[in-house]
Amino acid sequence: MRPRRPMRFGIQFKLVVGLLLIAIVPLLVSALLVDQIGEVAQNFASNEADRLRPPLVKAERAYRELVAARKAAYREAGRRIAGRLRGLPLWTPEVDVAAAQRELGRLLAQEEVARAVVTRADGTIVAQAVSDLLPGQPTGRWRDFTVVEPLVDGLRLELTFVARVDFLDDLEELGYVLAERRDVDAFRRGLPRSYRTAFLLLVGGVVVVVTAASLVLARRITRRVEQLAAGTREVARGNLAARVDVPGRDELGELSDAFNRMVEQLEQHRAQIGHLQKMSAWQDVARRLAHEIKNPLTPIQLAVQQVVSSYRGNDERYAAMLRDMQEIVEEEIAGLRRLVDAFRSLSRLPRAQPEPLDVAVVVADLAREPEFTDRLAVTPPADAVTVRGDRLLLRRLLANLVENAVHAAPDGRVYLAWERDGDVARVYVDDEGPGVPPDRRDAIFEPYITSKEHGTGLGLAIAKKIALDHGGDLALAPEPAPAGGARFVVTLPVAAPA
Ligand SMILES: Nc1ncnc2c1ncn2[C@@H]1O[C@H](COP(=O)(O)OP(=O)(O)OP(=O)(O)O)[C@@H](O)[C@H]1O
Ligand SMILES: [Mg+2]
Known part of the structure; x- marks a missing residue:
């Protein structure tokens, strides 16, 4: 007996590992690829963002500078206008309200002024002019800009300038875009992490499912292999009756x-x-x-x-x-x-000397023997069947069988038929006797087993030996002959086709 192999990697283990590799490797490779593509896309996007950011920032700065410049210009204009108005003879001794009103009105027409008001120190209005532009205007942080300048004797001039609204809107939008950009950047940095989590979950799921499936599959296979192995061990122990029943068409x-x-x-x-x-x-x-x-x-x-x-x-x-x-x-x-x-x-049973031989020839030899002539019913097949046989020995074989048949049914007939089935020829010897009792089926081929007073019990033993010497066999058919008695079947190898 060979020593047992020290370590055993069973089919089960190999199958599980193999299937896991098959399932996981493509997943990992594709994950790696997707990761790479994601990185490239991200790099591309952030390059784009990096490329866009400086001009945007520059534009925003320009916008702020523009606003500041505008405010400075409005302040300067306020000082200039106030200086001119101070020189007019409208304020002393009494304020010439009507003339002042006129002057203020002219400001609306000439300058970018939407509202001009002259007030006293206590805030009461002395004279004012309001452009029809102003009341409907949406007001923002700086869309209207008011400059206050002193006139004479505690009087103050308030000038409200209005900037072009659509221009301001454009600049404001620029601010929004910059803010949005920052949000998108933050979101994109968060994306790969959630994608990796999902992938890990997927891999985990696949591992669980594949392991379970391959365990079931492997158990099915190993159980059947184990059955075969058990059968082999039985046979090795010498039990040739051992058979295995492994289900499946694989x-x-x-x-x-x-x-x-x-x-x-x-x-x-x-x-x-x-x-x-x-x-x-x-x-x-x-x-x-x-x-x-x-x-x-x-x-x-x-x-x-x-x-x-x-x-x-x-x-x-x-x-x-x-x-x-x-x-x-x-x-x-x-x-x-x-x-x-x-x-x-x-x-003195001679050695068989087989040569190509038509079964019909042997049967004809037999039929010529006087004791059998009237008893035989011969049914030859359509095509001749040629076996490899020794003419004299085969005749003896069949004679022993026919003799037994005659003994079994002294008044009956003996039926002889033969056929070819692939590589073998079968010769049937049927009788009309009582058949062989089931408990004697195996014993009758033993030498010296007889139920007859003058029998030797050698007939079937010799017949079987002759058949075996030819590479064939002799058996008692499991079912009775169509004629009702026993059926003996001689199997012989057919001669190689010429
Ligand atoms: N065709 C048959 N029908 C019923 N029983 C049979 C048949 N052929 C053989 N037997 C049984 O098998 C036994 C053994 O047969 P076998 O030919 O070996 O010896 P035998 O016929 O008894 O003796 P011998 O052949 O010397 O005359 C027979 O005694 C008989 O009981
Ligand atoms: Mg006999």
């Missing part, structure tokens, strides 16, 4: 079928070899016995004859006893001679 199923066929053939061959060995031993014994028994038979017979014939007395009773004795001795000697003949023919 290779393992085929393997189990092949295994069963192989064991069946092994069993058959073992039985055949057993039969041939047994027959060879019997032939040995038969040769010696035939020799030992045959030699003294004639002297015994002669001595008894001499005793009987040399009696000259007239004791009738004694003479009768002598005749009885002679009869018994002659009868027993005849029986012994039959046995010796059987033993001799068994021990």
Whole structure:
């Protein structure tokens, strides 16, 4: 027995690992690729953003500078206008309201002024002019800009300038865009993390599902392999009756079928070899016995004859006893001679010399024997069947079978038929007798098993040996013959097609 292998990586383990690799590797590769693509896209996007940011920032700065410049310009304009108004003779001693009003009105027309008001120190209005632009204007942080300048005697001039609204809106939008950009950047930095989490979950799920599935699959396979292994161990132990039943139409199923066929053939061959060995031993014994028994038979017979014939007395009773004795001795000697003949023919069974031979030729030989001529019903097949056979031995084989058939049904017929089935020919010998009792099916092929008074029990044993010597076999069919009795089947190899 070979030592057990120290470490065992079972099919189960290999299958699980293999399937996991198959499932995970493409996932990892694609994840890596997607990661790479994501990175490239992100780089591209942030490059774009980086490229855009400076001009945007510059534009915003320009906008702020513009606003500041505008405010400075408005302040300057306020000072200039106030200086001019101060020089007009409108304020002392009394304010000439009507003239002042006119001057203020002119400001609306000439300058970018939407509202001009002159107030006293306490805030009361002395004179004012309001452009129809102003009341409907939306007011923003700086869209309207008011400048306050002193006039004379505590009077103050308030000027409200208005900037172009659409221009301001453009600049404001620029601010929004910059803010939005910052939001998008933050979001994009957060994206890869959530994508990786989802991928890890996916891989985990795949690992669980694949492991479970491959375990189930592997268990199915290993269970069946284990069955085959158990069958092999049985056979190795010598139990040729062992068979495996592995379900499934795959290779393992085929393997189990092949295994069963192989064991069946092994069993058959073992039985055949057993039969041939047994027959060879019997032939040995038969040769010696035939020799030992045959030699003294004639002297015994002669001595008894001499005793009987040399009696000259007239004791009738004694003479009768002598005749009885002679009869018994002659009868027993005849029986012994039959046995010796059987033993001799068994021990001298010639070697088979097979040659291409039409089965019909052997059957015709048989039909010519006077004791069989009227008993045989022969059904030849449509096409001749040529076997590799020894004409004399095959005739003897069939003669033994037909003889048994005649014994089984003394008034019945014996049916002979044959056919070719692939590489073998089958010859059927059927009778109309009672058949073979099930418990004697195997025993009848053993030498010296007989149910007949004058039988030797060698007929079937010799027939089987002849069949085996031809590379064929002889068997009793499991079912009765169509004629109702026993059916014996001779299997012979067909001659190689010429
Ligand atoms: N066709 C048959 N129908 C029924 N039983 C049979 C048939 N052929 C053989 N047997 C049984 O098988 C036994 C063995 O047969 P086998 O030919 O070996 O020996 P035998 O016929 O008894 O003796 P021998 O062949 O010397 O006359 C027979 O005694 C008989 O009981
Ligand atoms: Mg016989």
